[in-house]
Amino acid sequence: MSLLSLRGLSKSYGTVRANRGIDLDVAEGSIHAILGENGAGKSTLMKLIYGVESPDEGEIFWQGDKVSLSSPAEARSRGIGMVFQHFSLFETLTVVENISLIVPGRKAELTSRIRELGRDYGLEVDPAAHVHALSVGERQRVEIIRCLMTDPKLLILDEPTSVLPPQSVEKLFETLLKLRDRGVSILFISHKLEEIRSICDHATILRDGAVTGNVDPREHDAHDLAQMMIGRDMPAPRPFEARAPGPxxxxxxxxxxxxxxxxxxxxxxxxxxxxxxxxxxxxxxxxxxxxxxxxxxxxxxxxxxxxxxxxxxxxxxxxxxxxxxxxxxxFAFVPEERLGRGAVPEMSLADNTLLTAHRLGLVKRGLIDRRAEEAFTARCIADYDVRTPGPQAEAGALSGGNLQKFIVGREIELGxxxxxxxxxxxxxxxxxxxxxxxxxxxxxxxxxxxxxxxxxxxxxxxxxxxxxxxxxxxxxxxxxxxxxxxxxxxxxxxxxxxxxxx
Missing domain, CATH: 3.40.50.300 (P-loop containing nucleotide triphosphate hydrolases)
Structure with a gap:
């Protein structure tokens, strides 16, 4: 029997159909990969499973019973834990205070468990540190530890190794395999295809919000998986041109x-x-x-x-x-924090170009040239394959990867x-x-x-x-x-x- 089953799950945001009739079965004690390009619907699907969003259509079954996951608290009560790509931590609280909002226990006990899990999983973090002082990588460690402390039956991990050195990835994988062997199911989202091939039992491939395939990733090489995921052949890496460094x-x-x-x-x-x-x-x-x-x-x-x-x-x-x-x-700069530092989430992509590109003729005599602004934004969207309805889309509505492509494109276009x-x-x-x-x-x-x-x-x-x-x-x-x-x-x-x- 499947631990989690989805049948015909769909979700739309205005005219954008993020998920379209998705069927998915996650077996007990398995590590199940979700593959797809940025904007393929992976994050939306995980939010539906975790109760952050409600589906427009379709049904969710948990251990064979039809359920309505109306909130993350409801999902956690059933044994579902999730680490988001964009973190859900209070910046003015310490690590242990953030964890105590979800995990019961006295502060000293929680501090001891945080340190123990950090040592065991290679996820060291200071329990007394305030979140606002942590790097992006350290914040993700806090999210992973917080999930593990809830003793989940299903653990959803979004890019869990992106913040780890090579020496710690193997140790984390050993831990995930132990969890699997004890009956814990893991939904594993990663863009590192060799990781998926090495640790996952099954992979579901999403494209444009729909399931396009289910495979055993161990039976395919990374090139095959990449082709299934993006629907086209991979471009070859650009060779270096030998040249003497300048000033x-x-x-x-x-x-x-x-x-x-x-x-x-x-x-x-x-x-x-x-x-x-x-x-x-x-x-x-x-x-x-x-x-x-x-x-x-x-x-x-x-x-x-x-x-x-x-x-x-x-x-x-x-x-x-x-x-x-x-x-x-x-000088041009792309910060690691996309939202809030690289872009203002509530502003359109077009208005976000003004943050750094205003000197390229987008502002004249103190007035915004909307036509020039729109053209510059459209060029960034087209040249960097940003999946978005258009220049007027809010930055915060883009997937993390698409927003990253837009910010990188904006800075490179500054010349x-x-x-x-x-x-x-x-x-x-x-x-x-x-x-x-x-x-x-x-x-x-x-x-x-x-x-x-x-x-x-x-x-x-x-x-x-x-x-x-x-x-x-x-x-x-x-x-x-x-x-x-x-x-x-x-x-x-x-x-x-x-x-x-x-």
Missing amino acids: VMLELAGLDCRPDDPFQISLKSVSLQLHAGEILGIAGVSGNGQGELARLISGETRRHPEARAEVMMMGQPVGHLGAAARRKLG PRLLFVAQPTWGVDIGAATAIRRKLVDLRNAGTAVLVISEEIEELFEICDRIQVIREGRLSPSLDVSETRVEDVGRYMIGAEERARP
Whole structure:
């Protein structure tokens, strides 16, 4: 008997049909993958199962009985837990306070369980830390731990490994297999097809809101799965063009920074040089200073006037300058937080272009040129395959991957001399991820300096000329990708390389 069965499930938002007549059966004690491009309807389907949304049509059966999952609390009471792609945590509360809203128990007991689960699953997080001070990766760890503490019968995981170093992924998979063997079913959403092939018993493929196939992923290679998912052949990665690096476009010279927030990471003697016509990647386990480094480079955190030369852009000291002044020099930035930092969710895509592209003739004499704004937005939508009804769609209504494609496209269309991208393909399907990486390589080949922070080591090896690893606020020496192995980067990420030094 199936643990969960869906029959004819449909959901629409206005004229957009997110799910169309979906049938799905999840067996007890199985790991079941949901595959599909961004906008294929995966997140909507999970929200229907978790009680966040109600279906327009269709039926849901739980352990053979027809049920109406009217709320997440109702779903949790039946044994369904979910980790969302966009997190559901209160930023002003601590980790343990957030967890206590769902999991009963005294604070000391919950703190002990959080630490224990963190050690067991490689999901370490400070129970006393306030959520607003956590990185995106650390917030996802909190979500995963919170679900595991409810002892679920069905665990829905959306991109669970995107925040883990390679050394921790295997450990997490061992845990998931143990849960499966004890009878827990897992709905597993991931764009890493090799992960799905290695751990999942079954895969359901969605395209345009409908089920297009059910397969055993272990019987197909990643290329076959990608073709089933996107309905076309995968584009080949863009080859690098051999060329000598140009002038230094970004330089950090022995930068030290102690943030005002005690929960943030202090940066210690951070040094790097990035040349025109190259891509430099920053690898590292989430929460090791990536956010602090990003804020210093973007201009959100400024240096004192006497320390302004610690950050140089295009040969000029900019440590004392804010974000707008740095952008005037030819700097563009894609933050890891899409909603609220990269885009305003309540605003249309067209109006979101004004946040950074207003200088491209979209505003004239203080007035918005709506025709130019619409044309620029339409170009971003078309060139970056953003699945949306049009330029007037609200940013918050897009799937995470489609919003990411739009923000990356908006920044690249600025024609920057220096582009800084944090987590460029986080939560993005394989087709879109390949397209974004091709765009970054094209930009590099055209002479732009590109800095990429990513927790996807394979991504950095695919597109970068050099890699540096950040750990506990310090940067490793520069590693030439052509002479470095993935395992070497992993050793720097966990500190093994530092401990091996005399």
